[in-house]
Amino acid sequence: MTVRAERHLVPVLITAVFAIAAVLLRPGIGAAQTGKGSQAAPGMQKVVTEKATFVLYVPRGWKAVEGTEGAARTVRASDTSGRSAVFFSTGAAPQGENAAALAKRANAGLGRQAGDLAIRSAFSSRDGSALVYDGVYTPPKRGKTEFRTWVSRKGDDFTLSRIEAPAGQFEAMKPMLLTVLSNIRVTKGSFAIQAAAAPVEVQLVTHRLRDGSASFLMPQGWQCQDTGKGLFAAGDPSGYSFISGNVELLTPQMRVNPPGILVSPYLAPGQAWQFITARYGLASNMRFEKVIPRADMARQMGQVYTVGPVTVEELVYTFTSREGRPTKGYTYGISFGSRLGTNWSFRHLTVTAPADRFGAWAGTFGSMMGSYRINERWAQEYVTQGARRLREMQQQTSAMVARNAQEIRQMMQAAYDERQRSMDYIDYQRTSYIRGQQDWISSMEGGAVYRSDSWGTKNTTTGEYWEGKAYDYYRFQGQNPKYNEQMQPVDSRALWERHIR
Known part of the structure; x- marks a missing residue:
């Protein structure tokens, strides 16, 4: 990337940092669910x-x-x-x-x-x-x-x-x-309970990079590899890490493939992160749980970074680490392109932990990512203009995070409730299929539920039962046994929630 493009990156990255602080403090989406099993057989x-x-x-x-x-x-x-x-x-x-x-x-x-x-x-x-x-x-x-x-x-x-x-x-x-x-x-609630493990209590200490370009909080005892210009890799041997990284890539348009340099067309952050980690052997079996486009941040960065396209995404994913551990990670990724189309770069802030401990560390990770600061005096050496605009963008981003905090909590709670209802319906479909049952709705009887099984059909409201092949699960077509009516099969979640749940 050219020196001119690098000069544009500094204010852009300072702006990006303030959009990350509250991300890992969001409530996790639990997959809580309940099943209604049939009565167990004797023995x-x-x-x-x-x-x-x-x-x-x-x-x-x-x-x-x-x-x-x-x-x-x-x-x-x-x-x-x-x-x-x-x-x-x-x-x-x-x-x-x-x-x-x-x-x-x-x-x-x-x-x-x-x-x-x-x-x-x-x-x-x-x-x-x-x-x-x-x-x-x-x-x-x-x-x-x-x-x-x-x-x-x-x-x-x-x-x-x-x-x-x-x-x-x-x-x-x-x-x-x-x-x-x-x-x-x-x-019921087991997924939410496991995901909401007790938060860890970790003593955080301030670490400053040797060139003075940035500072951040990390747990006491962690080791940090400092590469300067705001970049570092901090962590411990058990699979926890906090990384600020930058990867320079060439595009196929250059028609060269120098050793140690990745070649790829410009990619969105999710695709870029999967490509880079796989090529460097850092991660395998990466599965994205969430890819959240941040067009709002891309627009703000685009006002400062004017030498090419900018794409911003938040990534939540699981993967197998180089050591073979099941691991979960969060990445705030930014893809910076160039108008010439010959090269591009991927900048990111990333935290990782063993998959079963990520939830307990979410609060600590949020504090660590929110503490990341690029030293303004160092930044002045690269950027001599635009400081006023930079501070305005920082304030706007902080205000946006504050305004959206309640909205985010409400959205995540609604997503949690919806997922629980969804899993209840999936379990209803699965157990009905395995047991050979089908429910029918009678509009003439005010929404009464008829249930056909391997032996016949039953009105679940009155207890009336019609036995025989004509009424069993395989042959019964929904003709009401009492009235001249074609009943509605319960074949959608809306009908299930209205009449069965």
């Missing part, structure tokens, strides 16, 4: 998993193990031999992935266990939000195993369920495995 025992995320009913002697896969929560219930099992996973779906992509990622995990993984049949919904498929594989020490998997995505959330048993025994075991699966419940 089953109730089990609450270690972190109380799941409640399930399993045959006596079975064990259930709770775990995590990135941002998702998982539970696996298995018999004493470990060969017959039920697996359930739910959480926030990676951005842009449909049911098929989610299934492909799950199958990759099975494929790493056994090289003979084979999918026998698969059926997908028209909109790609649901998928069911059968398969077979041979995991170590368990022998050849048959399985069936259901994958569903609704909004930002997904569920993945799998039942498996030794080859040749699957059909005989299926009724019992489905009973266990249909009785898995996610405890």
